[in-house]
Structure formats: structure tokens, C-alpha cells
Amino acid sequence: MATQHSRAAARFMIAPSVVLLLAWMLIPLGMTIYFSLLRYNLLMPGQNPFVGLENYTYFLSDPAFQTAIWNTLLLVGGVLFITIVGGIALATLLDQPMWGVGLWRIMVISPFFVMPTVSALVWKNMFMNPVNGLFAWIAGIFGLPAYDFLTQAPLASIVGIVSWQWLPFATLILLTAMQSLDGEQLEAAEMDGASAWSRFWYIKLPHLARAITVVVLIQTIFLLSIFAEILVTTNGGPGVASTNLTYLVYAESLLRFDVGTGSAGGVIAVILANIVAIFLMRMIGKNLDA
Amino acid sequence: MMTKRTLMGSVAGCGIAAGLAFTASAAEITVATVNNGDMIRMQELSSAWEEETGNTIEWVTLEENQLRQRVTQDVGMSGNSFDVVTVGNYEVPIWGQQGWLASLDDLPEDYNVDDLLPAVRKALSVEDTLYAVPFYGESAMVMYRTDLAEQAGIEMSDEPTWTEIREAAAAMQEAGDDVYGICLRGKPGWGENMALITAMANSYGARWFDMDWKAQFDSPEWQETLTDYLSLMNEYGPPGAAANGFNENLTLFQQGRCGMWIDATVAASFVTDPDESQVADNVGFARFPNKEGVDNHGNWLWVWTLGVPSSSDQQDVAKEFISWATSQDYTQLVAERQGWRAAPPGTRTSLYENAEYQEAAPFAEMTLNSIEAVNTDSPSVQETPYTGAQFVSIPEFQGIGTAVGQTFSAALAGQMDAEQALQSAQSATQRDIDRAGYGSN
Secondary structure (H helix, E strand, O other): OOOOHHHHHHHHHHHHHHHHHHHHHHHHHHHHHHHHHHHOEEOOOOOOOEEOOHHHHHOOOOOHHHHHHHOOOHHHHHHHHHHHHHHHHHHHHHOOOOOHHHHHHHHHHHHHHHOOOHHHHHHHHHOOOOOOOHHHHHHHOOOOOOHHHHHHHHHHHHHHHHHHHHHHHHHHHHHHHHOOOOOOHHHHHOOOOHHHHHHHHHHHHHHHHHHHHHHHHHHHHHOOOHHHHHHHHOOOOOOOOOHHHHHHHHHHHHHEEHHHHHHHHHHHHHHHHHHHHHHHHHHHHHHHOO | OOOOHHHHHHHHHHHHHHOOOOOOOEEEEEEEEEOOOOHHHHHOOOHHHHHHHOOEEEEEEHHHHHHHHHHHHHHHOOOOOOEEEEEEEEEEHHHHOOOOOOOOOOOOOOOOOOOOHHHHHHHHHEEEEEEOOOEEEEEEEEEEHHHHHHHOOOOOOOOHHHHHHHHHHHHHHHHHHOEEEEEOOOOOOOOOOOHHHHHHHHHHHOOOOOOOOEOEEEEEEHHHHHHHHHHHEEEEEEEEOOOOOOHHHHHHHHHEEEEEHHHHHHHHHHHHOOOOOOOOEEEEEEOEEEEEOOOOOOOOEEEEEEOOOOOOHHHHHHHHHHHHHHHHHHHHHHHHHOOOOHOOOOEHHHHHHHHHHHOOOOOOOHHHHHHHHHOOOOOOOOOOOOOOOOOOOOHHHHOOOOOOOOHHHHHOOOOOOHHHHHHHHHHHHHHHHHHHOOOOO
């Protein structure tokens, strides 16, 4: 049993690591907040006056801001939808006994190990390019004009590229969950005369609920900050058609060298991400308790 | 991102440095430069300078946008990573005024400052003090296929108007197989599509701001400019033009896919190079077009320069290097190794007086005329509160120009019409300029 004295000593001894950890987190955040309150443009040195919330109002009233929020939601939502529906479908397929199952699984997983920049480059130049790309070639076979994906449907194209990368992750988690399902339950249902669809809908899918929640949670965290794919393929354009919040912050701080507004954008992004996280946690907490 | 060439260059540099370690005065300088053809050539040739002086160079070679980001951040925050930086004439006066660049009043006698083209020298000076030395300079002009023009039965004048350009584009598209009448920049960016569109607007009599710093995108001149640009490109331009910048158009023109191309004069030496260009023998040159009744031909002036950040602690060696790399001797060296056509253009009067150069470069006269015609003090026929030619010489322009460029590029991609693009350009520009406090004082 710890005495009052030894507890104090313990606290004293872990203090350095707590302080270090706090500093690790708080200093960067504190700097960002501090910069976001200054008018600080790298191109205009001299004094950096304190301007209060001016940077925030400027960032929030930017016409690109609304588009960026909307694009961020579409991007996250679109990719989640595709990866979960596709992941369930693929997991169901891979769960079947079939020839060379190990090989199939490796092939399905492999896109996840391709670096985002590389996959974006491959999609941009080898598939979607309207002159030399594979899709243009296929369209040519059928006598159709080439479709310029990244100009005509930039956001949808990026959703496609990102989904391709994250589909394996969803498949992997869902497949593992599916394999943990008790085979006897399914057998019993089958004997009771339940159709394949009913077995999927009433037994398999409810069983997958937790796994789906995990996929949603983890993917949302990563998808909110998608950047490389946008930078490589469309540079946020045409116009601001494929600019998400991360890209907008980048444009503000590195293309315009406006450290103040860029920091304000960063703080806003952190706040929005936290709001999303709180909702997700609630939702998931409920799901995981059940 | 370092290119392989840079890596190899620096490995070689280290080797030399090791060999010369005992020569006490040898220094190593870091040079940041852009990956354009002329600069790559400079990298190869500067081993001559290294051997001569015993100094060594560490190269940081980047693509233009990356270079600008790295250098601006470094110089702006006194990061001291570079002893020589490659910057454009947009940055030089602004940075010179802010004290970011060392003044170059103390260049060696034989550098012959008076030989620099007056327009170029002026663009790189603040109150008669030079802050960077020009590596190569350019204006803009029309490059066209003489064979196609002949086939189409049209005669291009030396000083075409936009109406003539339009007619020629139609005729050439008609005349050639797989040829687009005209290729222009569409890739967003203040140094990409906005360079062309601003120059074009200047030739239409438009301006960015009036004397009270009110944005002018709601003026009839801008409306005409953008409408004409869009219809020209939609009718006679290549598909996917919203992604074409200088390099993309250069490739298209070299492959013989463009009837005309209006862009930087520095492109002339590439399109007439028989090793690279399929149309090398059939290129004609004409002045940047103007609109009927507007006496102004675009006023494009861009100079890639070498400057020394004032934070560098090896300024003497750095200055020695930049005066070598932009000297008449260097031009001579290029000519000896790779022929006169490859000489860096647009910086020195002596080059244009050189008979051998005139012989080798059919575009020399048009280039010189175009550069000499530039008056960066009055880019438009209307009065302007700013200077600068195909850009507005204020620090905020990078941000504003890029935002407007994005809008115009989206219009070219068919996502909005000219009217909407101009409206959004107008409000975005006014918003930024108000925030920066122009016009209020």
C-alpha cells in the first residue's frame, strides 16, 4: 500500500516525463496559435503586429473556405462509402474457399503499400492522362473521345485514387472479422432454410458492425488530412474544385507565404477535426459497448 | 528534391574539394538554381570556374515553384543555406528594398555593367544600385510555322494584331493535319497563365489596378481580353490546355502540333534547334500582338538573375562566381562548347552586336526589339499605380496572381464562363488588396 509520502515521490519522479510530453504537444500548438494572431507575411518583413482574430475572419470568409470544407466532407464520405461497401464485398469473396487464396489476398492487399505520391503519379500519368493514358486508349477502342478525368471530374477522380489505396485496409480488417464468425451459426441458419442473402444480412453484417466502426474511425482520421494525392494530380484545381482544408492551409502558408493566415487555418482545421473526433468517439463508444 | 545530376555534381564537387583541401583560400559556396536548360548548362560549365579558382560549388537544383518556396523561406527567415540564389526580376527589386540581397556596386572592373541591356539593368536596380546580375532575359513574341502559313496562303506581318492572330490560327488549323491553330498557356500560376494573360491584357489596354488600387477586372478591357483568350483557345487550342504551361507548349510546338505559339523569346533557341525540334527550319517570329487602336505590345520582361543573399557569410566568393557566370567570358565559353545559338540571350548589348550570334540565331533581332520595347514603368496605356510588366511588382502579387490564375484556368477548363471568372477574380483581388492596406493610405 502506497503511503502519502511514496505517492508524492512517485509523482515527483514522473514529473520530468510529463513535462516533456506536455512540451512536446503544447509548444507546436502554442506557436501555431501565437502566429495565428499576428499579421505575419514572410514577404513583408519588419514588424509583425498583433491583429487579434483578423487572420481567422479572413480565412473563414475566403470563398475557397466553404468549398474546401465541402470538398473535405465529400472526399472523406466518398472514400468511406466506397471502401466499406467494396471492402465488405471483397471480404465476402475472399472468405470463400477458392484456389490460390493466399495469392489473391496478397494481390488485394498490395495497393496499401504503394506510397500516396507514387500511386497518384501512376494514376495521373498511366491511367487518367487524356492523351497517353490507359482509359483514353480503352475509350479509343470503342471509338469514344478520351475523357479528361482530372479536369472534368477532379474530386471524383481523387476519391477514386484514394479509395483504391484504402480499399485493401478495409478489406483486411473486415475479412479478419468475418473469419472470426462462428461457422456453426451459419450452418444452423442454412439448415433452417435461410437464404444466402438472409444469412449475410442477419448474421454476417451485424457481426461486422464493430469492425466497420474501427474502419470508419481510423480512415476518417487519415482521410481528413489527404494532401499528396491532390498536390500531385490537380494542385487543388481547376479553380478550387479539388481543394480540401489541408490543401487550403498549404496554399495559404507556402504559396502565399502568409504565416499568420496559414496558422489560423491550421488552428481551424484542428478544431474541426476535434469536433469530428468527438462525434465519432460517441458513436463508436456506443457501438463498442454493445 | 535533389536531381540526380545535382547529387552527382556535389559528389564530384566533394572530390575536388578533397583534392584541393591544402590550397588554403578554397571555399565552398552553395548555389540554388532552377532546372531550366540554360542553368543545367551553367552547372556543367562551372567546373571551369572551380578549376580556375580552387573554390567548389554545392548545387541545389529545383523546379521553379519549389525553388521559389525554398529560397523565399530561406532568405526571408535569414536561414543562410545559400550563398547564391537564382531569382527573377519580380523578386529582385522587392528583396533589394527589404535588404535581403547584397548590393552589387563592387563588381570587378572588367564586368562591364554598361554592357547590360538598359531595360534589364533597370529592372534589377533599386535607385541605381544593382541587386542581382542577369543570367538570361526574355520578352514575349509570336512564334509561328512558316510552312503552314504558306500552305494556308496567309502572310504574317511582323507586328500582327489580335484579329490577324485569330485569322491565322483558323487558317493554319484548316491547313495542317493534326495541327492546333494556336497554343497558349493555361496552367494556373502567376508565372504561368497569368504571365501570358496579363501581357495580353496590357496589349488590350487593360490594367490590374486603377490609381486608387481598385481592381479592374470589371472593366470592358478585361472582359474583352478574357473572352478573346477563351474563344481563341476553345476554337483553335489543343485539348487539355488548362494544364499546359511553358514546357508543355514547347513540346507541342516542337512536335509540330501548333500553328502558332505566343510565349517567351527564350523559347526561340529551343524551337529552332534541329536536334530537338521537328519544325526547326520552319519557324517565323513576330512581335507580341496588339489590339487595333491600342499602341501597346504586351510589355513582357522576365530576367532570371543570380543574387547574393545578405545573410551569406561568403559574399566575396559568391560575387566572384556570379560575375563569372554572367560575364562575356561565360558567353564565349558556351559558344565554344555548344555553339552560339546556345548563348544565354537577352542580357548584354555586345551579344546582339556579335555577327556570329546574329548568324546563328535567326531570332536575335526580334528578341532584342521585344526586350528594348518594354517599359516596365507603364505596362498599360492607362495609368497604373504599380510597375512591372507581365506581373504587378508588389509582394502580394504571388498570392493574388495565383488565385486569379486558378480562376481563369477553371474558365478555360469549362467550369465557369468568362463573366463568372472575372467576377470572382475581381472580388478575390479586391479582398486581398484591401487587407494589405493599399489605397487606404
